[in-house]
Amino acid sequence: MSDKAPVLEMRNVDKSFGPIDVLHEISLKVHEGEVLCLLGDNGAGKSTLIKTLSGVHQPTRGQMMMDGQEVRFPRPRDAQEMGIATVHQFGGTYPLMSVGRNFFAGAEPTKGFGPFKVFDRQKANQIAVEEVQKMGITRITDGDRLVGGLSGGERQSLAIARAVYFGARVLILDEPTAALGVKQAAHVLRIVNEAKRRGLAVIFITHQVMHAMAVGDHFAVLIRGAIAADFRKGEKSREEIADLMAGGESMADLEANIEGYMETHDGHPPPPAH
């Protein structure tokens, strides 16, 4: 697998907005059937990185490669056409539309006579339900159901199934598990695995180390716009990763500090640092 060119690669990408440098020298690659986890605390530059990958922003310096060829995405549409699909937390689903209509929004199947195009509801519902079930969500059986009635995990799964169906090669998942309960998050993680099994390259953005470790093959920790660590599965423990994300400050030290303070101050936590 490693002798094949990565599906998507960033080489020394910088991104600045005017005088503010947001990303520094980012180099990443993700292969087919591989999950790259991007870990980082809030404000670490994760969203800028995603937007650069999906064509919303252009890199200020550096190269982006797909299958070993240099590419540029002037618009998000260009990235989509190359097979890069981005799924945001709830993005891409419309609560008051049915599963079938959601699945095909913008690419409706039609049966037509002449200029009169007719939205093929039955076909849309059938394909949508099939595809979602193939991804392992068996609870969705009725394509007419409104998406607003689905759980957060199911909606997320629907969006992923949609991206897979429309030929995505790279799946960028932006904090897909952040707002979900434990069970639903497990749901989504299972779908990430399924996408990986089908040979997609997945970039999984999260700040939940547990979720990353459950599916990731490759990990990159982002701190203040730079990659602070880059390692493969099994090379670091959960504590080490959490410490890295907290900016090198050991989580254990932090906990010890707080506990020490509470002991000497009648159980009150320390005032928040400004």
Place this chain on the structure above:
Amino acid sequence: MSSQNGNGSKGISLGALARRPETGSLIGFIVVYIFFAVLGGPVFLGLPGWSSWLNIAAEVGIIALPVGLLMIAGEFDISVGSIVPAASMMTAMLGGHYDAPAIVAILAGLGVGLTIGLVNGLLVTRTTIPSLIVTIGVMFAVMGLTLGFAVLVKGSTSVSYVPDPLTKSLMGQFVKGFSVSIFWWLGLVAVFFYALHVSPWGNWIFAIGGDKESARNAGIPTSQMTIALFMASGFCAALVGVLQVMTYQQAQVAGGQAFIFNSIMCVVIGGVLLTGGAGSIIGILLGTMTFAVVNQGIFFAGLDPNIQFIITGALLLAAVLSNDRFRAMATSAAAKK
């Protein structure tokens, strides 16, 4: 639930019916109709009753259809209130004052509506000003222009026009008390039903109203669609203006303001969410009929005409409440098995 999940059963289950957004509108219409039928008696139930409320429904209904589509897409159009007189003034001026052929006068009147719709659409999609404000601004501008031109050209605020018999019979005739605009309205109902529920564009309209950003990401041409919808509402408002000229043989610079609130009321009573993303043509049709029945039923019932405002207001509030309930039901069904 499990019984419904079978092989796409088409049976009408009570639960599924209750979840349809039109159900509330249907119940509302039936209740209102029975209320006025009891008070109004056989006259209201007979031809005079039907023709009087259908004539009202047709005029406001033609405008409520595109206003409803816009609301589903998350936009408002207030400017319809001044497009009606602007279009009728243009038609009467060309046909009556300049003696242009009827077809030219009509096309010019409809052109006024399409142009104002285009301006609305461009302003809404190219700027960040909410459509409510944009269309209020455009409404005043158009109102001023209409008045200015009328006084400049004719030196008066009303222009009369006598259409030729064919034009009159197609656009301004009454058949046993029923105005031909009822047929225009029903034709447009079919066109809009096709656009929203049958064609793929309907899906785009719902998606734009549901989440514009996602719709754009999914490749839906949101700006073109929004502009097209504003042009549709400009066109329909202008059509009402033209129909009025042909019916009453006169155009006034004032008037038309009532259409603003009335069309929104029909649409909301018809179950369209003010926040966009949900609604149906059948609902809008029922909402319009309900509104018209209240509007005209008052006279047949022999009640104080002012009561109609109280009833309409109460209906509006009830409709918004039930619309909200529908949305809550639609988005909270996750817990059920």
